[in-house]
Amino acid sequence: MLSTxxxxxxxxxxxxxxxASSATAAPASxxxxxxxxxxxxxxxxxxxxxxxxxGGYGYGGGSGSNGTxxxxxxxxxxxxxxxxxxxxxxxxxxxxxxxxxxxxxGTGLVLTSSGEILTNNHVVEGATSISVTVVATGAQYTATxxxxxxxxxxxxxxxxxASGLSTAALDTASDATVGESVTGVGDAGGTGGTxxxxxxTITALDQxxxxxxxxxxxxxxxxxxxETDADIQAGDSGGPLFNASDQVxxxxxxxxxxxxxxxxxxxPIATALTIAGQIESGQGSxxxxxxxxxxxxxxxxxxxxxxxxxxxxxxxxxxxxGSPAAAAGLTAGDTITAVDGTAIDSASxxxxxxxxxxxxxxxxxxxxxxxxxxxxxxxxLAQGPVA
Numbered sequence: 001m002l003s004t005x006x007x008x009x010x011x012x013x014x015x016x017x018x019x020a021s022s023a024t025a026a027p028a029s030x031x032x033x034x035x036x037x038x039x040x041x042x043x044x045x046x047x048x049x050x051x052x053x054x055g056g057y058g059y060g061g062g063s064g065s066n067g068t069x070x071x072x073x074x075x076x077x078x079x080x081x082x083x084x085x086x087x088x089x090x091x092x093x094x095x096x097x098x099x100x101x102x103x104x105x106g107t108g109l110v111l112t113s114s115g116e117i118l119t120n121n122h123v124v125e126g127a128t129s130i131s132v133t134v135v136a137t138g139a140q141y142t143a144t145x146x147x148x149x150x151x152x153x154x155x156x157x158x159x160x161x162a163s164g165l166s167t168a169a170l171d172t173a174s175d176a177t178v179g180e181s182v183t184g185v186g187d188a189g190g191t192g193g194t195x196x197x198x199x200x201t202i203t204a205l206d207q208x209x210x211x212x213x214x215x216x217x218x219x220x221x222x223x224x225x226x227e228t229d230a231d232i233q234a235g236d237s238g239g240p241l242f243n244a245s246d247q248v249x250x251x252x253x254x255x256x257x258x259x260x261x262x263x264x265x266x267x268p269i270a271t272a273l274t275i276a277g278q279i280e281s282g283q284g285s286x287x288x289x290x291x292x293x294x295x296x297x298x299x300x301x302x303x304x305x306x307x308x309x310x311x312x313x314x315x316x317x318x319x320x321x322g323s324p325a326a327a328a329g330l331t332a333g334d335t336i337t338a339v340d341g342t343a344i345d346s347a348s349x350x351x352x353x354x355x356x357x358x359x360x361x362x363x364x365x366x367x368x369x370x371x372x373x374x375x376x377x378x379x380x381l382a383q384g385p386v387a
Contacts, residue, residue: 090110092192093157110165119238130142146158147284150289154251172273183198184228185241198231198233209221222267252266292386295383296381300315300317314345315334364377
């Protein structure tokens with residue numbers, strides 16, 4: 001039996017989210033599979049990427065299209081408010097998604113008194129600027145990205161000029177059990193203020209969900225999740241799943257909507273902290289990106305990537321005004337054929353080539369214009385939105 005799943009980042013001024021369908025959960029300690037569809041700018045599910053995709057802007061992959069629509073989240077009027085103890089170490093996160101012309105809201109946890117923040121990657125993915133509010137005090141900060149892991153949906157942020165912050169109480173014992181009482185807390189609805197609180201129990205462990213790619217949200221599979229019947233809602237992403245002692249055992253990440261029962265999903269806190277530790281150490285990998293990606297500023301046509309048909313390059317569908325690509329003279333309709341002398345035969349090849357560089361690097365870009373003339377220019381890559 002299929003139901004519709006929704007995740008937990010809320011849209012502000014636009015309909016964001018992730019609509020999803022999911023198979024009925026398997027018994028405790030087994031793995032079920034949910035198919036989660038990222039309906040950006042359409043059905044609400046809180047993976048809060050915005051009302052349109054910037055596609056390959058900056059990364060060289062994919063083409064985005066603006067979307068419209070309204071949120072279909074179930075609302076927050078029936079939710080309780082978090083206690084003062086549950087507010088400690090919790091922050092609201094607002095991300096500006098300039099290239100999607102949108103804004104999203106989520107939640108996070110304070111890891112250090114100097115302002116290191118743990119949240120979901122999807123809360124900040126595509127962000128060009130991030131602001132954070134400490135729930136207990138109302139203090140506001142700008143934040144930068146220390147690193148992200150899109151595969152495991154974890155991000156670490158650093159607040160600017162923060163000190164003396166109260167940190168979240170974490171339970172890293174990894175001893176969660178089915179039937180245990182829990183409470184999901186977060187910025188449900190993205191309204192700010194006192195967080196919402198949804199009580200429930202753990203209904204299963206070691207669960208797996210798979211998202212479907214849509215606009216700025218790439219497909220991903222998340223495994224080893226805690227399943228709960230707490231009413232996790234849009235805006236809760238990155239927020240705490242508390243045990244009965246008000247200790248954080250997981251990070252609210254996703255939820256089903258439209259089924260016979262409520263099912264929310266959280267990344268175990270021990271898993272999240274392991275990934276955060278790798279990010280903090282500056283150890284980049286095939287899944288972990290340290291800092292911000294290099295940004296060229298083009299949207300490319302990925303149709304050939306999808307079909308597997310070979311092409312002579314990466315065709316540009318759009319160029320961002322003021323970007324390095326625009327300064328170099330690239331325009332829509334041009335085809336990028338090489339970066340630093342390495343042949344480019346697809347959008348994904350361009351993504352890979354750019355991914356090997358950091359903001360500030362100068363690369364040689366070769367392209368063919370609509371008339372067939374070849375051009376080569378040195379391009380200094382800018383800082384891109386969050387990967």
